Amino acid sequence: MGGASARVPAKINLHLGVGPLREDGYHELSTVFCALSLYDDVTVRADDYLSVTVTGDGRRDVPADRSNLAARAVFALAEYAGLPDANVAIEIAKQIPVAGGMAGGSADAAGALLAAARLWRLDIEREALMEIAATLGSDVPFALLGGAALGTNRGEKLLPMLHRGELHWVIVVAKGGLSTPAVYQELDRLRAGRGEAVPPPQRPDELMVALASGDVHAVAPLLHNDLQPAALSLQPLLRRTLRAGKEAGALAGIVSGSGPTCVFLCHDEDASIAVAAELSGLGVAKAVRTAHGPVPGARLTPMH
Ligand code: C5P
Numbered sequence: 307m308g309g310a311s312a313r314v315p316a317k318i319n320l321h322l323g324v325g326p327l328r329e330d331g332y333h334e335l336s337t338v339f340c341a342l343s344l345y346d347d348v349t350v351r352a353d354d355y356l357s358v359t360v361t362g363d364g365r366r367d368v369p370a371d372r373s374n375l376a377a378r379a380v381f382a383l384a385e386y387a388g389l390p391d392a393n394v395a396i397e398i399a400k401q402i403p404v405a406g407g408m409a410g411g412s413a414d415a416a417g418a419l420l421a422a423a424r425l426w427r428l429d430i431e432r433e434a435l436m437e438i439a440a441t442l443g444s445d446v447p448f449a450l451l452g453g454a455a456l457g458t459n460r461g462e463k464l465l466p467m468l469h470r471g472e473l474h475w476v477i478v479v480a481k482g483g484l485s486t487p488a489v490y491q492e493l494d495r496l497r498a499g500r501g502e503a504v505p506p507p508q509r510p511d512e513l514m515v516a517l518a519s520g521d522v523h524a525v526a527p528l529l530h531n532d533l534q535p536a537a538l539s540l541q542p543l544l545r546r547t548l549r550a551g552k553e554a555g556a557l558a559g560i561v562s563g564s565g566p567t568c569v570f571l572c573h574d575e576d577a578s579i580a581v582a583a584e585l586s587g588l589g590v591a592k593a594v595r596t597a598h599g600p601v602p603g604a605r606l607t608p609m610h
Contacts, residue, residue: 314413513525
């Protein structure tokens with residue numbers, strides 16, 4: 307029986323502009339995605355029934371059944387291809403923090419799509435794969451695309467962006483997780499409390515120019531996340547983490563997506579290693595890692 311594996315990067319949002327709540331329960335976004343060198347590996351093998359096995363960090367917090375986003379991806383692909391069943395054994399080896407605002411579940415869905423398409427030898431266009439990805443979650447298309455991209459609508463409409471050089475990051479994984487819908491709801495609550503009308507999100511032109519220039523000092527002051535006040539409201543201790551990262555020498559730090567992971571941009575790789583060492587010693591986090599990006603999106607790999 308055959309199998310196939312895919313490796314998929316985590317994402318962070320260098321800019322996350324959130325518009326008003328829409329009728330469909332989503333928010334209009336204008337976001338700059340960046341794929342980072344922190345990966346989940348997804349392997350699918352032909353089997354008599356569907357199963358999901360998760361190994362690595364946070365495995366106990368990932369559902370190992372049909373509700374897993376990777377399993378839903380395999381079902382969606384089988385349905386698209388008109389296959390009678392989607393019976394595969396899915397193995398997910400996690401490095402991406404679970405419920406951390408780095409699109410770990412979306413990465414697993416993207417990996418399952420790629421690997422299952424190879425396993426079943428489907429001749430499927432990239433465009434069609436991206437459409438199936440968008441039905442699974444707002445961040446799944448970007449997990450396939452990778453690099454740096456402007457995301458609009460729910461975040462699933464993507465425009466690849468020019469970028470030069472590598473940015474070096476420290477990733478601080480918080481002790482708990484945060485639910486993405488809960489963080490969006492908290493943002494709506496905070497905004498309602500202020501009683502102001504919420505404008506549509508603006509395209510971050512300055513950041514796009516800075517990324518194309520490859521100048522880390524131009525990028526650093528432009529990092530922005532509209533969800534950050536909501537994540538901080540739900541986990542006030544993150545303020546301490548953000549302060550500690552700056553004090554340790556990072557150029558800038560933000561909450562990643564809906565959090566609670568915080569990411570810190572550093573001058574270069576050596577600086578990121580020094581900042582990570584300092585933050586590790588403080589005991590504010592579950593784990594501290596370094597990563598670089600933008601890196602390419604999901605790709606097939608030799609079987610694990
Ligand atoms: O698309 P996804 O399933 O990843 O979204 C999870 C939840 O995050 C949504 O149900 C919604 O509550 C919130 N969300 C949002 N606006 C977006 C993307 C996600 O409100 N653009």
